[in-house]
Amino acid sequence: MAGAVLRAFEERRHLIVEAGTGTGKTLAYLVPAVAAAAARGGRVVVSTGTKNLQEQLMEKDIPFLQRVLPRKFSAAYMKGRGNYVCLSRLKRAEHSPILDGLDDVDYFDAVRRWSRDSQTGDRAELAELPESLSFWRHIDARSEICTGQKCAEYDACYVTRMRQRATDADIIIVNHHLFFADLALRGGEFGQVIPDYSAVIFDEAHQVEDVAAEYFGAQVSNFQLEDMLRDLQMLPITDASLNRELTRVANRVGRFAEQFWMGFAREARADEGRYPIVPGTFARKGHGGEIEATPLGDAYLALDGALQRMETTLDALREKPPEVENLIRRIRESRFNLEFIVAGDDRRYVYWVERRGRGTFLRASPIDVSTLLQDKLFDRVETVVLTSATLASAGSFDFIKQRLGLAPETDESDREGGGAGKTDELVASSGYNYEEQAVLYLPPRMPEPRSPQWAERAAAEVVELLNISQGRAFVLSTSLSGMRALYERVHGEVDFPCFVQGSMAKAGLLERFRTTPNAVLFATASFWQGVDVRGEQLSCVVIDKLPFAVPTDPVVAARQRFIEEQGGSSFYEYSVPQAIITLKQGLGRLIRSATDRGLLAVLDPRLRTASYGRLFLQSLPPCRITSDLRDAAAVFESELAGG
Numbered sequence: 001m002a003g004a005v006l007r008a009f010e011e012r013r014h015l016i017v018e019a020g021t022g023t024g025k026t027l028a029y030l031v032p033a034v035a036a037a038a039a040r041g042g043r044v045v046v047s048t049g050t051k052n053l054q055e056q057l058m059e060k061d062i063p064f065l066q067r068v069l070p071r072k073f074s075a076a077y078m079k080g081r082g083n084y085v086c087l088s089r090l091k092r093a094e095h096s097p098i099l100d101g102l103d104d105v106d107y108f109d110a111v112r113r114w115s116r117d118s119q120t121g122d123r124a125e126l127a128e129l130p131e132s133l134s135f136w137r138h139i140d141a142r143s144e145i146c147t148g149q150k151c152a153e154y155d156a157c158y159v160t161r162m163r164q165r166a167t168d169a170d171i172i173i174v175n176h177h178l179f180f181a182d183l184a185l186r187g188g189e190f191g192q193v194i195p196d197y198s199a200v201i202f203d204e205a206h207q208v209e210d211v212a213a214e215y216f217g218a219q220v221s222n223f224q225l226e227d228m229l230r231d232l233q234m235l236p237i238t239d240a241s242l243n244r245e246l247t248r249v250a251n252r253v254g255r256f257a258e259q260f261w262m263g264f265a266r267e268a269r270a271d272e273g274r275y276p277i278v279p280g281t282f283a284r285k286g287h288g289g290e291i292e293a294t295p296l297g298d299a300y301l302a303l304d305g306a307l308q309r310m311e312t313t314l315d316a317l318r319e320k321p322p323e324v325e326n327l328i329r330r331i332r333e334s335r336f337n338l339e340f341i342v343a344g345d346d347r348r349y350v351y352w353v354e355r356r357g358r359g360t361f362l363r364a365s366p367i368d369v370s371t372l373l374q375d376k377l378f379d380r381v382e383t384v385v386l387t388s389a390t391l392a393s394a395g396s397f398d399f400i401k402q403r404l405g406l407a408p409e410t411d412e413s414d415r416e417g418g419g420a421g422k423t424d425e426l427v428a429s430s431g432y433n434y435e436e437q438a439v440l441y442l443p444p445r446m447p448e449p450r451s452p453q454w455a456e457r458a459a460a461e462v463v464e465l466l467n468i469s470q471g472r473a474f475v476l477s478t479s480l481s482g483m484r485a486l487y488e489r490v491h492g493e494v495d496f497p498c499f500v501q502g503s504m505a506k507a508g509l510l511e512r513f514r515t516t517p518n519a520v521l522f523a524t525a526s527f528w529q530g531v532d533v534r535g536e537q538l539s540c541v542v543i544d545k546l547p548f549a550v551p552t553d554p555v556v557a558a559r560q561r562f563i564e565e566q567g568g569s570s571f572y573e574y575s576v577p578q579a580i581i582t583l584k585q586g587l588g589r590l591i592r593s594a595t596d597r598g599l600l601a602v603l604d605p606r607l608r609t610a611s612y613g614r615l616f617l618q619s620l621p622p623c624r625i626t627s628d629l630r631d632a633a634a635v636f637e638s639e640l641a642g643g
């Protein structure tokens with residue numbers, strides 16, 4: 001793998017590598033990256049999907065290489081801007097009511113004291129404060145609130161300093177969210193923080209499509225509008241009559257925004273989740289065939305009118321401090337995005353709403369990011385390396401290449417013409433001996449997942465498996481309801497401590513799992529990837545059903561429709577390869593070191609009965625497959641014999 005990465009750098013090509021767990025993947029790309037940064041004199045960005053991996057690179061792999069490599073190099077760590085405190089907003093917040101209760105007063109004081117001495121301004125340093133500080137979003141350094149070089153705190157600003165450190169570094173470690181937020185802003189005046197680079201390595205690259213889609217779309221939320229109103233109140237304007245006028249326009253926006261969001265909650269269901277914005281939500285044909293605004297459409301028009309009034313009032317100010325200019329820019333952007341989403345007529349986008357906690361987020365996401373990525377990334381950056389333990393399905397990279405817009409093989413003349421370069425491919429198989437270390441158990445005679453008997457049979461299988469593995473297991477479900485149902489049926493039937501996702505924060509739950517002997521964790525999607533439990537504490541991974549993406553999800557449905565409209569089969573070209581990659585992720589939780597042993601179980605009979613099941617089986621690690629529980633138990637025999 002290191003050789004292939006080095007060649008990709010030297011020949012300025014792109015590379016896609018599936019590198020199973022235990023291959024030493026991070027070192028295999030970091031060493032050539034250091035060599036390439038030195039040889040080319042350009043920076044190399046390494047982007048990860050999860051925080052865990054970002055920390056592993058910065059705290060373990062990079063310091064190790066800095067010690068052992070003869071060539072000295074520097075590395076910088078950049079998180080999303082929302083992790084850093086904005087000194088300018090912090091100052092203003094001291095004089096404005098952003099605190100909700102007495103606890104907040106203490107926490108705010110602690111943040112203020114910390115910000116005077118912190119070297120990084122990264123909130124991770126505030127480990128003793130709660131994870132969700134209610135006022136953090138009023139003082140963070142998000143790009144849309146930043147006034148850039150016009151800010152009085154620009155030189156002292158933690159984001160400026162972070163950028164400076166990155167500018168001086170050979171290797172810059174970021175995550176996909178920061179990378180794509182930055183890529184979407186490139187060429188604009190504000191918000192771009194990652195210095196120019198000549199190569200990018202995406203680790204955990206199977207997540208790239210979803211993250212990219214998030215940042216190349218449009219979004220408006222109730223929080224965004226609330227933040228604007230709050231920032232309006234904090235503007236440094238001393239003229240009393242002007243302030244009265246601004247309060248009036250802000251009140252109008254506040255009133256119409258509330259009506260709009262309430263209308264949305266009624267229209268688009270009240271429960272949490274992601275829903276499509278269906279045609280006719282804002283306007284529909286009347287009896288005479290003319291287009292009429294719906295009540296929600298009227299609420300939008302009233303809100304847009306109020307926002308426009310706010311914009312023109314601010315725009316008319318003779319003196320415009322940077323905060324005012326920033327606010328005008330944000331109002332324009334919100335109006336533009338809102339108009340785009342309400343019109344909903346660009347067929348390249350899917351329009352949807354997400355309700356989460358107190359938040360309502362209206363979004364338009366590109367259905368297909370391949371052209372965008374080709375234009376903005378693969379055609380512009382000389383070398384892009386995509387790697388992950390799970391990128392291939394049934395031995396082929398076609399799915400991921402197609403989804404991301406990685407050019408098919410082109411000849412040299414195409415390259416000279418400016419097209420994306422060739423993409424090399426490599427499967428670096430795992431460094432583990434799966435035949436020795438793992439057994440895949442497929443229970444005999446399981447009913448179909450839709451059958452009413454499935455849940456009871458699945459629970460009985462889980463109980464037997466847990467007794468064999470003595471707990472020490474992840475039971476992973478494809479849905480929350482499936483997870484709860486299995487937990488309810490199983491936890492009273494076994495003598496092992498059972499934990500269930502949602503009972504506490506993810507990090508705390510993992511810690512309890514790691515430190516409780518013979519524990520069992522019931523969980524869903526967020527535990528399928530990026531979770532690392534080494535050793536005997538995790539000896540069994542049970543997966544309830546083949547993890548097909550939920551077809552009711554608006555983004556998934558739009559992607560499937562798009563493929564069908566192009567004459568393809570959304571099932572074979574999207575659903576199956578995507579589910580294979582997810583299943584490989586889930587099963588990959590089990591064997592995390594050369595000495596781990598364990599039992600994998602998939603309770604979905606379609607793996608053997610459906611015609612596509614063979615594609616899944618071909619893609620799994622080459623371990624022994626059995627339908628006999630005693631045979632499955634044998635994987636632990638050498639472990640028990642060894643003590």
Ligand code: SF4
Nearest residue numbers: 086087088146151157
């Ligand atoms: S430069 Fe931007 S992020 Fe930094 S302190 Fe000023 S406004 Fe905040």
